[in-house]
Amino acid sequence: MVENRPLANILTHAVLILGVFFLCFPVWMALVASTHGPEAMARAPIPLWFGDQGLANYREILSGGVAHAGGVPVGKMMLNSLLMALGITFGKIAVSLLAAFAIVYFRFPFRMGFFWMIFVTLMLPVEVRILPTYDVMVKLGMLNTWSGLIVPLIASATATFLFRQFFLTIPDELVEAARIDRAGPMRFFWDILLPLSRTNIAAIFIILFIYGWNQYLWPLIITNDEDLYTVVMGISRMVNAGESRPVWHLIMATSVLAMLPPVLVVLAMQRLFVKGLVETEK
């Protein structure tokens, strides 16, 4: 700020408060709706303050689920989401670390070819090749399996680039020192490279966890077995329930639970989150 303008100060705060209101109000309403019974959801306007059915609603969905959407307990779907998100995250990090290590620290035929193959995957998001990918999954017999849910998503161009970028900034002297001490490549990877990459791994872990948790299209086409439903995808079955009217208080309770883990991760690790977000997009 280069000059003192009281009017501009007020305007600044007004803009920010409006922005915060716009971003927070929808979730506020979801929270409020999740604490009311069905009768409050039957007539407009719906209440703006919490009701007393919260505990009952959350207990109902966590154990029983929403009846007309198959009655899959939300607790079960949350667990599935967690497993899928963690599987994708750890898979992506492991696979990308190894690939970036190979591309930066070794000289071998087709090195650049491999690099470009990884790069091109950026241009092929699953949304643009839905049906053929489904077809491949059918041929491999991977529908309705955990590996089908996780493995196809663990290739990651962005994570590979991030680690490659970071490895390039590590001084060459470390490799020389390691070689003088007769450490092999894998020893160097475990004892020097991995410890140095800790912050970067943590930062990208957050971004990838959010990515994995929020997957929608992939579980939608790969699973029709209720034991594998994830929560983000399960909600759409509650909203578009066909004949019966959506039970909004339970849907909102499920939405609140479904957004809780990734939002908590962002809030709790804000610094790492910002670092991860800004660096993966370079």
Next chain:
Amino acid sequence: MQKRVTFNTKTLPYLLVGPQIAVTLVFFFWPSWQALESALYIEDAFGLSRDFVGLRNFRDLLNDDVYLASFGVSFFFGIAVTFLTMALALALASAANRVLRAATAYRTMLIWPYAVAPALAGVIWYFLMNPSLGIASYWLDAVGVDWNHYVNGDQALLLVIIAASWKQISYNFLFFLAGLQSIPQSLIEAAAIDRAGPMRRFWTIIFPLLTPTTFFLLVVNLVYAFFDTFSLIHATTQGGPANATSTLVVKVYQTGFVGQDYGSSAAQSVILMAIVIAMTFVQFRYIDRRVNY
């Protein structure tokens, strides 16, 4: 590009890139190749036989009014989401960059929606605007707007635009804020000494210096609006009413999984690939330029 000092092991590097390459080949290249190939065939209803038809699938698509309409919906949706998100995020970032008191609290409150899945953002806005009980539609009714996205296609499109922008503002906000903070304070001070007011400084100094960030976000937002919003639309309006919110990706899904028209869905995939490749190309040309700044 590569280290001066490297290890000389013959097979190890192949083992290291192996997993990544294997997944890429099986789940990226193979399906993409299949899309390219089956776009040239028409399959019978039972998937038993197929006939080579050349470019007929593409020709049919270009003569299909519904498909062309979904092009229009996609572009309108993409441009509206991009513009809305960037305008709001830039306003918020400029304000947050200026404020001294409670800066961290504001930032925290503005970035968390990034973590909300697009599908959930859609469902929550769907609830807020619900014609019979949503609070927002109730307020709209009070000022004389009759809101019903179940019937009115324009309103349904507006609904998904708002929900998609709502989710994306946080991301843009963070990048604009980072861009603003990297602008040297001395430039702003020099302009202030020359008696340029805040608006003048914004449009003649700050906004031009933000061009790299703006351009980057432009591409990212378009890609987001084109592809990542499938879940948002699928979980709420499902492309309706009367295809008013049917974007290109929704159309690929519907043609493939609901309509079971393999050839046409593959042809649409190929068109989408061309769009992504064009966008990525534009993005990287620009990144090359930024290096020379």
